[in-house]
Amino acid sequence: MDLSSISPTLLVASLMVAATPILLAAIGELVVEKSGVLNLGVEGMMIIGAIAGFAAAVGTGSPIIGFLCAAFGGAALSLVFALLTQFFLSNHVATGLALTLFGLGLSALMGQSYIGIKPPASAKLDLPVISDIPVLGPVLFSHDITVYIALALVAAVWWFLKYTRGGLILRAVGESHDAAHALGYKVVKVRIMAIMFGGACAGLGGAALSLVRVPQWTEGMTAGAGWIALAIVVFASWKPARVLLGAYLFGGVAVLQLNLQAAGVSIPVEYLSMSPYLITIIVLVVMSAHRNKAALNAPAALGRAFHASR
Amino acid sequence: MNIKTILASAALAMTAATGALAEKTKVGFVYVGPVGDGGWTYEHDQGRKAVVEAFGDKVETMYVESVPEGPDSERVMTNMALKGADLIFTTSFGYMDPTINVAAKFPNVKFEHATGYKQADNVSVYSARFYEGRAVQGHIAGQMTKSNIIGYIGSFPIPEVIRGINSAYIHAKAVNPDVQFKIVWAYTWFDPTKEADAAKVLIEQGADVVLQHTDSTAPQAAAQAAGNVITFGQASDMAAYGPMPRVSSIIDDWAPYYIARTKAVMDGTWTSTSTWDGIGAGMVGIGEISSAVPADIKASAVALRDSLADGSYHAFTGPLNKQDGSTWLAAGETASDYGDGGLAGMNFYLEGIEGDVPN
Structure with a gap:
C-alpha cells in the first residue's frame, strides 16, 4: 500500500470531470421538480444526448456542435414527456420510466454505426501562466468546457430560483398549481419550459460522458448515471448548492476508490465499488435528517397532474 | 378441403x-x-x-x-x-x-x-x-517505462487474466528489476466508461505504460489524451491508436x-x-511493433516472440516463486498446463507483484 502515490490535486481535478455528467443532469432535474413535475426519464434523455452529441461531433468534427445537438436531442425527447403528461395528463412516474426505456432503446439503434469510433477531441481550457499555477491550475483552470458550463448552470439556477420573478413563478407552479393558475400564470407553459430545460441539461450531461469523460460511444453507457442524478436531487432537498455537493461527492468517491485500488489498499474491491453510492446517500440523508424540514422543501405539487377545470 | x-x-x-x-x-x-x-x-x-x-x-x-x-x-x-x-x-x-x-x-x-x-x-x-503475447508485452513495457510503474487493467480475477498479469510481470522484471505493477480490477469485459476511468487513475498514479485485459479502446483513448503513455492493443490490433500510444498488440486469430x-x-x-x-499455431499474433519502440528493443521482442513460437522457450520457465515466496517452478522447469500449480487453474500472483488476487 502506497497512499503517497495518490495526488490530491489530480484527485480533485479528476473528480470534477467525473462528476460533471451527473451534475448537469441533476441541476436540470432540480428545475423540473421545482415546477412540480417528476420526470424519471433522466437516464433516457442523457443517453439520447450522449449519442446525438457523439453523432453530431463525429459528423461535423466540432465538439461544440456536438454539445448543442446533445442539448437539443435531450430537449426533444423531453417534449414527448411534456406532451404526454401536460396535455394527456398521463402519470408522471409511468411516463418517465417509459421515457428511460425508450431512450435506451432508441439510442442503441441510433448508435449502431458509431461503436468503436473516435470522436474529435474537445478543447481544454489552457490559459498561459494561469493554467500552470501549481495546485490551482490543474484544479480550476485546465478543464474541459463542460465542467465550467455545469458550474455556471448551478450558479444560474440558484440565482434564478432565489432572486428572480421567473423563479418565483416557477416555484409557485410547483407548490400549488391551482393557486398559480388562479393568479393567471400559465401552469402548463411554465412546466413545459422547465421540462425542456431539464431535457437539455440531461442531454448535455450525456454528451459530457460520450465526448469528454470516456470519450466513446457504447450502448447503455450512462449505466445508471441518470438515476444517481435523480437520487441526488431528492437527497439534496432540492437545493442547487447541495446538488453540487452531492454530485462532487459521488464523483470524488468514485475516483478515490479507483485510486485506492491502484495504490493497493487491502479493502475488497466489491466494497470500494459500492462506496460512491453508499457514501453519497448517507451524507445527504444525514444533512436532510430533519424530517419536517426536508418534507417542507419538496415541491408540494410534485408529480400531480394539472388540469385547468376551474 | x-x-x-x-x-x-x-x-x-x-x-x-x-x-x-x-x-x-x-x-x-x-x-x-x-x-x-x-x-x-x-x-x-x-x-x-x-x-x-x-x-x-x-x-x-x-x-x-x-x-x-x-x-x-x-x-x-x-x-x-x-x-x-x-x-x-x-x-x-x-x-x-x-x-x-x-x-x-x-x-x-x-x-x-x-x-x-x-x-x-x-x-x-x-x-x-494469450500469456505468450503478454510475455512480449512485458518485455517491451519493462524497457519502455521511465517511471518504472506499469498499470494493468484487469477484467475478472480468473486464471486467464492472472496468467496474463504474471507473464507480463516476470518478463518486465527480467529486463527492468525496478518495475512495479499497479493493478485495477474493472469487473467487466467491456465498459468503456469504467475502462477509461481505470486508465486515467493509473496514469495519474504515475504509470506510463497501461496494459489492459478489457476489450474496448477506451484505455487507448485515455493514454492518447495523456500524451506520453504507451499501450498495447488487446485481442485486436487497435491500429487506429498507433504508432503512439499503441506500440504493439496481441491479436486473436x-x-x-x-x-x-x-x-x-x-x-x-x-x-x-x-x-x-499459442503464437506457434497462429492463434495468438503479435501486432506490428510501432516506430515508437527503439530498434534494439523491437529486435529482442521479435526474438522472444520467435522463441515462443518455435517452442524453444516457455513463457513460464523456472526458477519462479509464488507471491508468498514458496517455490512454484524449480530452475529450468516449465509450467504444466493442468494439474496442481498448472497454468489452467492459475489463481496466484508470482513473487514481486503487490496486492492480493480478489476472490
Missing part, C-alpha cells in the same frame, strides 16, 4: 422446408460485447465472417451480441439450438456453466466454449495462449479454428476436444 388435409399439407410443406434447410450447416455465435468493440468480440466476428467466406452457401451463421454472462445467456443459446443450429460457439469465460447446461438439453448440437475448462460429449473447449471445426461438423468427424494454441 377439410382441416385434416390443410394440416397434412402444412406438415408436408414443413418437412420439405426443413429438408432444404438441412443441407446448410447452421453455426451460431454468442458474443459478450458488440461486434464493433474493436477488440475481443470484433475478432470472433472476423472468425465468423471467415467461416462464411470459406463455405459460402453451405453454411448459415447467426450471432447475438452483447449477451450478459450468466443465466440470460442460456436463453440465447437455447434459442439458437431451437432455430436449428448445428454448432454453437460461446465466446466468453462466463458462458461456461450455461453452455454445459444447454448442451445437456440438446445432445445433437455441438458446442464450443472459449476460454473455459468444462468439457462434455458435445462440448469442446478452446482458448489461446480464431478464423482457422472456426473453419476447421465447422468443417468437422459438416463431415461428421466432430469430437469433443480441448484446444489451447
Whole structure:
C-alpha cells in the first residue's frame, strides 16, 4: 500500500470531470421538480444526448456542435414527456420510466454505426501562466468546457430560483398549481419550459460522458448515471448548492476508490465499488435528517397532474 | 378441403422446408460485447465472417451480441439450438456453466466454449495462449517505462487474466528489476466508461505504460489524451491508436479454428476436444511493433516472440516463486498446463507483484 502515490490535486481535478455528467443532469432535474413535475426519464434523455452529441461531433468534427445537438436531442425527447403528461395528463412516474426505456432503446439503434469510433477531441481550457499555477491550475483552470458550463448552470439556477420573478413563478407552479393558475400564470407553459430545460441539461450531461469523460460511444453507457442524478436531487432537498455537493461527492468517491485500488489498499474491491453510492446517500440523508424540514422543501405539487377545470 | 388435409399439407410443406434447410450447416455465435468493440468480440466476428467466406452457401451463421454472462445467456443459446443450429460457439469465460447446461438439453448440437475448462460429449473447449503475447508485452513495457510503474487493467480475477498479469510481470522484471505493477480490477469485459476511468487513475498514479485485459479502446483513448503513455492493443490490433500510444498488440486469430471445426461438423468427424494454441499455431499474433519502440528493443521482442513460437522457450520457465515466496517452478522447469500449480487453474500472483488476487 502506497497512499503517497495518490495526488490530491489530480484527485480533485479528476473528480470534477467525473462528476460533471451527473451534475448537469441533476441541476436540470432540480428545475423540473421545482415546477412540480417528476420526470424519471433522466437516464433516457442523457443517453439520447450522449449519442446525438457523439453523432453530431463525429459528423461535423466540432465538439461544440456536438454539445448543442446533445442539448437539443435531450430537449426533444423531453417534449414527448411534456406532451404526454401536460396535455394527456398521463402519470408522471409511468411516463418517465417509459421515457428511460425508450431512450435506451432508441439510442442503441441510433448508435449502431458509431461503436468503436473516435470522436474529435474537445478543447481544454489552457490559459498561459494561469493554467500552470501549481495546485490551482490543474484544479480550476485546465478543464474541459463542460465542467465550467455545469458550474455556471448551478450558479444560474440558484440565482434564478432565489432572486428572480421567473423563479418565483416557477416555484409557485410547483407548490400549488391551482393557486398559480388562479393568479393567471400559465401552469402548463411554465412546466413545459422547465421540462425542456431539464431535457437539455440531461442531454448535455450525456454528451459530457460520450465526448469528454470516456470519450466513446457504447450502448447503455450512462449505466445508471441518470438515476444517481435523480437520487441526488431528492437527497439534496432540492437545493442547487447541495446538488453540487452531492454530485462532487459521488464523483470524488468514485475516483478515490479507483485510486485506492491502484495504490493497493487491502479493502475488497466489491466494497470500494459500492462506496460512491453508499457514501453519497448517507451524507445527504444525514444533512436532510430533519424530517419536517426536508418534507417542507419538496415541491408540494410534485408529480400531480394539472388540469385547468376551474 | 377439410382441416385434416390443410394440416397434412402444412406438415408436408414443413418437412420439405426443413429438408432444404438441412443441407446448410447452421453455426451460431454468442458474443459478450458488440461486434464493433474493436477488440475481443470484433475478432470472433472476423472468425465468423471467415467461416462464411470459406463455405459460402453451405453454411448459415447467426450471432447475438452483447449477451450478459450468466443465466440470460442460456436463453440465447437455447434459442439458437431451437432455430436449428448445428454448432454453437460461446465466446466468453462466463458462458461456461450455461453452455454445459444447454448442451445437456440438446445432445445433437455441438458446442464450443472459449476460454473455459468444462468439457462434455458435445462440448469442446478452446482458448489461446494469450500469456505468450503478454510475455512480449512485458518485455517491451519493462524497457519502455521511465517511471518504472506499469498499470494493468484487469477484467475478472480468473486464471486467464492472472496468467496474463504474471507473464507480463516476470518478463518486465527480467529486463527492468525496478518495475512495479499497479493493478485495477474493472469487473467487466467491456465498459468503456469504467475502462477509461481505470486508465486515467493509473496514469495519474504515475504509470506510463497501461496494459489492459478489457476489450474496448477506451484505455487507448485515455493514454492518447495523456500524451506520453504507451499501450498495447488487446485481442485486436487497435491500429487506429498507433504508432503512439499503441506500440504493439496481441491479436486473436480464431478464423482457422472456426473453419476447421465447422468443417468437422459438416463431415461428421466432430469430437469433443480441448484446444489451447499459442503464437506457434497462429492463434495468438503479435501486432506490428510501432516506430515508437527503439530498434534494439523491437529486435529482442521479435526474438522472444520467435522463441515462443518455435517452442524453444516457455513463457513460464523456472526458477519462479509464488507471491508468498514458496517455490512454484524449480530452475529450468516449465509450467504444466493442468494439474496442481498448472497454468489452467492459475489463481496466484508470482513473487514481486503487490496486492492480493480478489476472490
